[in-house]
Amino acid sequence: MSFRRGVVRQSKFRHVFAQAWKSEHCIDDVRVSRVTWDGPLCAVNPKFIAVIIEAGGGGSFLVIPSGRIDQSCPTVCGHAAPVLDIQWSPHDDNIIASASEDCTVKVWQIPDAGLTSPMTEALVTLEGHSKRVGILAWHPSALNILLTAGCDNLMCVWNVGTGELVYQLDDAHPDLIYSVSWNKDGSAVCTVCKDKALRVIDPRRGAVLKVREKVHDGTRPMRAVFLSDGKILTTGFSRMSERQLALWDTKDLSEPMAVQEMDTSNGVLHPYYDPDTNMVYLCGKGDCTIRYFEVTDESPYVHFLSLYSSKEPQRGAGFLSKRGVDVNKCEIARFYKLHERKVEPISMTVPRKSDLFQGDLYPDTAGLEPALLADEWIAGQDAAPLLISLSGGYSAPPSKHRDTLRGKPKVPPQDSGAMSAPLSAPTPTPTSATRDMDEDVPQPRTTARETDGNAEKPKREEDLLNELLAEMKALRAVVLAQSQRIELLERQLARIEDGDV
Incomplete structure (x- = not known):
């Protein structure tokens, strides 16, 4: 009976469809990195597309304002070993952080017009990890707060403005950290680790608030993301190597609220969460598909919407912040799919015919203005991101x-x-x-x-x-x-x- 209800479930996102852009709008001649690290290899904001690329003798990534490029395009190339992760600051579209196998994290300032020559000098270099650093996570609402995690099982919290290491958690994880995600107001983070446990951590106190052992039974890597209502969505593998997603209530981690099994592919499913629509997009490395779901308060809580499928597998993907989507075309999300030598935009659109701004599709979203300064968050304050309206971008x-x-x-x-x-x-x-x-x-x-x-x-x-x-x-x-x-x-x-x- 619940299945029949699902067929006619009321949702404005039931008919979201995905469409790849035409080839003339793709970015060619991008030599995407072949590092074995299981990251997205791409970061996108309304101004720039950044892609980790193959480079001899060090680590490099491209920053592309728009249009086609060739192999002579300048790169950001200050690392001494391959780059593993890149993330744009949520409060400045020109600031990007990079994590590398050289055990450092660097923060760069990209000119408005993009690079005209190779960039080797970073604004600040953060040194505190003893092994390669593979995870970056900017604080959602506090200016210049950056969390890093490395293969030394350490989590570090930095004040990028001063270059200071403000918190270090060295005993919270007994093994390799797979992913880190801040909650809505930046008061806590959730992590998943090679020991199969999900942890909710207060980084300022260095305290593990909640632990759930064996979130997924499989041995392959997992991912976790905090939702805006405080729940946590995880992806992983079952004992039979089937890919799964699960929804958890942080008030009671004894049992998942929902579990869905999908297929037996090997790629780790990366969850991309949109807090404005409460939709989750699952994109696996090596997959030819992107699945998308809506999370609601009604059972079964995680509702499958649709699946985008193409002929070529993705090497990684970048997820555009909501400030960059085209509200004139009812575009609610955009991916930048990495091929072996190409970056292909894919738009997620709600089919509507109207000359009016679709306010129900575009609630106020996080803007560039930070809600807190770094010192205020360090002193114990918390605040949700400051929101802006997207109606100003509509014509x-x-x-x-x-x-x-x-x-x-x-x-x-x-x-x-x-x-x-x-x-x-x-x-x-x-x-x-x-x-x-x-x-x-x-x-x-x-x-x-x-x-x-x-x-x-x-x-x-x-x-x-x-x-x-x-x-x-x-x-x-x-x-x-x-x-x-x-x-x-x-x-x-x-x-x-x-x-x-």
Whole structure:
């Protein structure tokens, strides 16, 4: 019975579809790194795409503003050994951290226009690990706080602004750390380790708050990510080597809230979490697929939405922050899939036809402004990220319906600001019926003075604006009516499936 309910479950994300960009928009000639470290190898923000690449004699990564590149493109190449992880700062799109096999972490400042020559000098070098460093995690709301984890089983918390090591956890993990994730306000982190345990840790006190042994029974690596409501989603393998995801309530880790098994592929599933939509995307290295799920408060809690499949496997992937998606196309997420020699963008889109900003798809999201300074967080304060609206990046496209109007002039460019006027304009607007009638009525002859361009222009523009506003209002009413009709039919279908009718 629960399965039948799932078929008609109410969700605006049920029909999200993924589409790869055309080849001319892909980035070619990128020699993606072949390191055996199981990381994403890519980091993306609204300004730049960073990719760890093959390099002789040291560690390098590319930073690409946009467009095609060739092998002579300058790189960031200050590490003495291969780079294992890169992460952009959530509070400055020009700041990126890199972790390397040379046991150091470096923080770089990328010019707005990108690199014009190889960059070898970092803003700061963080030295505190005795073995290679493979994990980076910026604090979500405190400026300049960076967590690192290495193959020495250490977790370090740094104040990047001063280069100071502020906390070090050297006894929390008996073996290799697989992944680290901050919670929403940065008061705790969750980790998974080679000993198969999930831990919730307060890094400031150096205390392990919660432990769950054997989150997944398999021996292959696991991943974990904190959700915005405090739950934790993990990926791993069963005893029979089937790939799994599990949802855990941090208040009670004795049993998972949900477990789903998927397939028997070998690639570790990397979870990419979008707190705005509460969706999780699973992307495995060596896979040809990206699965996506919605996490809700209703059983079975983790709802499979769909699967994107392509012919070529991915070497890694970058997940674009919400500030960079195209709100004009109802794009809610974007991946940058790494091929052997190419970076291919893949957009996740909700199919809607409307000239209006889709506010329900784009709740306020984390902005660049930090909620806390580093010293405030170190002193014990916590705060969720400061949110911004994405509506400022929206511009209404010209309606297809308007383009078909007979003999109607296009909106003059200088009138674009007026389009933001409220739809309920006080000036009465003609309906489509009266417009058609008016077109059949002979118009009175005008004098030369009346047809003077400078005198008539404001009046024509005002009439045109009123006409466009009326059509937008009518289209919005049609969309609302259709949405209500769809919801009614879905409720009726749900009742039939449940046997209530």
